[in-house]
Amino acid sequence: MKTAVVICPGRGTYNAAELGYLARHFPDPGLLSRLDAMRRDLGQEPLSALDGAARFSLSKHSRGDNASGLIYAATLGDFLSIDRDEIKIVAVTGNSMGWYSALACGGALSSEDGFRVTNTMGTLMHEALIGGQLIHPWMDDDWAPQPARREALLSLMAQIDGRRDHTLSLSIDLGGMLVLAGNEAGLSAFEASVDPVQGRFPMRLGNHAAFHTALQAPVAERGQEKLPQGLFAQPDLPMIDGRGAVWWPGASDLADLRHYTLGAQVVEPYDFTRAITVAAREFAPDLFIVTGPGTTLGGAVAQSLVLADWKGMSDKAAFKHHQEKQPLLVSMGLDDQRGLVTQGESHVS
Template identity: 25%
Template sequence: MTNPVLAFVFPGQGSQQIGMLAEAAEAFPEISATFSQASSVLGYDLWDLCQNGAQEDINLTERTQPLLLTASVALYRAWQAQGGVTPARMAGHSLGEWSALVCAGVLQFEDAVRLVRERGRLMQEAVPAGEGAMAAVIGLDDQAVEDACASAAEGGVVTAVNYNSPGQVVIAGGAAAVARAIDACKAAGAKRALPLPVSAPFHTELMRPAAEKLAPQIEATVFRAPEIPVIHNVHAKPEADPSAIKALMVEQIYSPVRWTACVQAMAEAGTAQLVECGPGKVLAGLAKRIDRSLTAHNIETPAQMSEAVKSTAQ
């Protein structure tokens, strides 16, 4: 059964923590089964890594991406097993868009694990460590951030890359240009402009070589029309054609994440309730800043899962 006012959203990098989903794994067999499936593709024990590894190990991009994909898909499978209703639409933040596509039936989970591991590796390789940077800007409108980046570029690359909520934008590019843009944003009146602990400038033109290398692998993978509409990061619209979805997932690597527009599009389509399907509460928090009428749920723990299943039942 589909709930017409329910949307699922899937988090991206930054939500990973050592020990995540431990409580859920005790309650839901789908967690360990999904992690085992991913481990067989990756060639290492992903569950052991995220329970017993070091934070710096799971922060390596080529490990973070399959880890978060697996966590989100595992929770969605647990949701289904608990009798949770089917959402009317989905969206994922950056890497989370791959989780949405798997849960919407666009591609097989194992294929997605392979692709996002490679996506992470290529994105990290595209810019040598230390040469790229990202920073969060709080308290400026989008245009002011864009203007600050334009004035700070000085022939380098620095652009707005994550439009996360009104007044919260992430910028990225070359390290020196980002440092200049941080100063420019502060001068323009930003409440805060602070570097993020990320070494690669994701969603900038500097990622285009990674996209071009990943494109043939995406093209060779079977994609199907989505069973549930997915709102895409690149243009904040759904797409039904598998070939067009493949092109969007290549473009997404070097294009801004228009998250504010994605959430607004879901609200305009009738969404009143969101479930954040993955570790952490980042997207639930952003949703309330974007549209206060939205009710957001998390399902990371058995108690949260039970409450969300009941609250969204038709």
């Protein structure tokens, strides 16, 4: 039996290629019906209808009040599809919104309550839509760390943030990428101050607010008003949060867990790199399983493992060599990899 840490993706992972993901992969029709009913009760379009649309609409499917629920359901469905006779899950973590999914996968929230938290926070973010995000690399194309470049980018960020009427700060430490968030003046100033990279960076993230910054304080406050303490329970699995802290089964302070989830996690930077480093060093799994939807998070996981010098991997070539020899990372959003960890398919040997 293989051990695995499961990693839940965040916003921006349900795109045109993922349309129909729930119809193709969600394993529990009854549970999906219950999630749909929760949406209807709120006057929102059911997930099955959004997922079953004839065409993907960026303006509709990527909105916070729709995207969050779609991503949560796709993640939860994939988690439930992992073959537990072959795969022993030793911990869960996530990126950004993926922390809410990780709470449900880890057992600290029921499937329905996990959806309630995710859908509520996604809707509040959409209604407020405070600020925005962009993403920019600091590693080179071969994933060799460039610490001086990273520090220069963070210094520029701080300098821009110090300007009058400009707000810019670190949102997510995402492997070889920095996700920055701020107001329009701050984001535009950064874009104007850096040289383009790979023809696409710095890249604005559509329909994204200034997640994980102080600008989200009003959203955090409203979330705390709407989501009571009683939703949270002791986890069944260790959960690694956006600081790299581990919440252990039977030993988690549930008031602290709620306070972090609806407080610091919303308004402070999310260190995904640190979460993966802790996952590797604390749990030493055979596999890192990234649930769907999407496939974009795999690169950040691999880069984070390189930064952690996991198994001596120092760059992209070293990771690819290890992956080809003995798969370490499985992305369930890829059909050829999905079968490695789901029931009735061939498994990682």
